[in-house]
Amino acid sequence: MIRFIRARELIVLLAVTLTPACLSAQELRPRSILVLDQSDLRGPFYYQVFSGLRAVVAADTREHTTLYTENLDLSRFEGPAHEDSLQRYLEEKYRDRRIGVIVTVGAAALELVLRWRPQTWPGIPIVFAMVDEIDHARLKLPPDVTGEIVKLGLADTIAAARAVVPGLKTIVFVGDPWDRQVIFRNWDDEIPTAANGLNVVEITGLTMAETRKKVAELPDHSAIIYSAMYSDGEGTFYPPATALALIAEKANRPIIIGAETFLAAGGIGGFVLVPDLIGADAARLALRILDGEAPANIAPATGGVRPIFNWGQMQRWQVSESSLPAGSEIRFREPTFWDKYRWQSVTAFFIVLLQAGLIAILLYERKLRHHAEFESRHRMSELAHVNRSATAGELSSSIAHELNQPLGAILTNTETAELILSGPSPDLGEVREILADIRRDDLRANEVIRRLRSFMKRTTFETRDIDLNQLMREVFDFLAMQASGRNVSLYLKACPEALRVKGDPIQLQQVMINLIVNSMDAMAAIPYGRTVIGRAEMSGGKSAIISIADSGPGIPEDKIAEVFDPFFTTKEQGMGIGLSIARTIILAHRGCIWAENDAEGGAVFHVSLPLSAD
């Protein structure tokens, strides 16, 4: 019966079953990791693996873990002698160090460590990294060995090649001889199956010089699949990325690659090993084991490979994003202009915006100015009109007189004609004479009205060709009545040559009328000898000068500058806008107007106007 199991046996049973756990509970693994790299950690790829690993270990802040690393350099050195010396070296070195976990990077390193472990590191679990499916299957690993399997199948690589080269016909392998390959050596075995239906060209085991020559002459619809080259065959060794760069320089077809580090060197992409991911994953596994998990419980997972492509190369070979395998990452996208010149763009944009704003403001100002100019010209026309009305008001008696003359003659003539016609034998000849006189007087009256209306018209500024001589004659005719009524003698000395200017005839007439009426007003207090002399002359061939001189008292010296000011007047009933309007009008005609006192007494007003070009 169970009750009869002896305590001793129970203890033994317990001890047996619990020992491993007890062992692990009592004797926790030392917190140290020994990383054995099959190549050289200083190469770009393996360095990245180690970076990833180290980062994860360093991030574990709970406990400090010591990291030891050793480069086996198996890609450059080989042979049993090398291996033996390595083993002795390592044994000696780590004799007194307690290692918690060994991490092997690369299948070659794993194989060696498996061989050496029983003697050198017995019982220490191994985490492998950078071992592909084929090697993993081949190696038949014991339970305390776990890690991450990388899927480096040639089939995927060729799939990538097909994505890059539609209608792929030929694949060209470039790299070190297969038996010297440490990472990609299994591709050789996969060629028959994976490359079924494709031409296969191998440029392996040649010198760098020969390789470069060959890759420059590849046929269309082919793709290069680069494994790794570590040496130029003539004694120089370099990291495979450097070798790739040399090859890519000469290659005339896109190069499919297997490692992330080859992306920048000239490969177009493919299913690549992502070294820091590989390192990180290995570190995580190692830490789990150090924390107490049994390696046998951790099944190896796959990972560490991603489809990644190079944008620049894609552009060169005109590969569109959509033809890439799903989930592909594209690196080295050309920074767009925006990316490259972000702050310059922003600054330029703001400068342009500012300028545009400034231009908009200036255009708006211009519009306002035009509007203001138009308004002011409009106002000037209105004011000129007011002035004309006022002047016309002053001249109204002359105008009435001028009209009543012909009207009176017409009336009397009509009555005379009626008388003649009512007689016994009318003298039709005389009647005809009378009618002719009537007609003439009617036209005369019409002319007076027409002139008045055109003077009084509310007009906008018109530009016409004007002969100043003629204008002055008309003005003097217009004012003849007024002058005689006020007992002023008017004299006009016209210029023998025509004085052609461009301007508004009504406004210029208005100026002259204003000046002459002013002169007449100024002489009102003088008993006799009132004269106004008008002169029209050419000055220097470029401008015309009109002078209006009177025999009045002249302008007080201190007021000469003010006479043109608005609302300046010495007349009781004066509005003071006549001369100011005159000045505005003359300025609008791009001329000048000024006043001075004549040496013999009396004031003289001068107007100069530019002659029109023709």
Added chain:
Amino acid sequence: MRQLTGIVHVVDDDASFRTAVERRLKKAGYQVLTYPSAQQLLDLLPEGNEPGCILLDVRLPGLSGPELQERLGELGSLMPIVFLTGHADIQTTVRAIKAGAEDFLTKPVSSEDLLHAVERALAHQEVVLGQRHRMDSIRSHIAKLTPRERQVFDLIVRGKINKQIAHELGTTERTVKAHRHQVMEKAGVHSLAELVSIAERLGLLPESPEPDDRG
């Protein structure tokens, strides 16, 4: 309408108006002379005592209408002036009337108004001329009085009776009567009242009556 004699003088600087008026007036039977300026009228017209009237514009070159009116007044012209103007302002009108214008018409003027005005002017002038003529003749008569007769005349018109006159002059009543008779005859009047009237018109009467000094 009685046709009066007399020349119508038309002064206007507007040729067509001048011609039209001349035509009309001639048709109405008047004699017409035209002048383009006031100065010309002054130059061409003698004293202006002939029968006639002047049609005068206000606005003329040189001498204006009212100025001509003044001038003619100074010269003692009795020719009536009818103003004819294209623009009538009250000031000018009033001044012209006050200065003795016959009438003041505005252009355009109907023939009727024009002819009536000329009529009236000429009629007025006739009356005035007639009066003047008579005055002149009386003055010449009075001038013919002897000094003694003149003295008697002066006292008669002051309302002195013969006796007073005789006393003042130191002569007899009879002599005075005789002189009085002579004076009446020479003056061409029939009553004392007429004589006094003449004296007054000739301006020979003192303004205020002399104190009555009785002997």
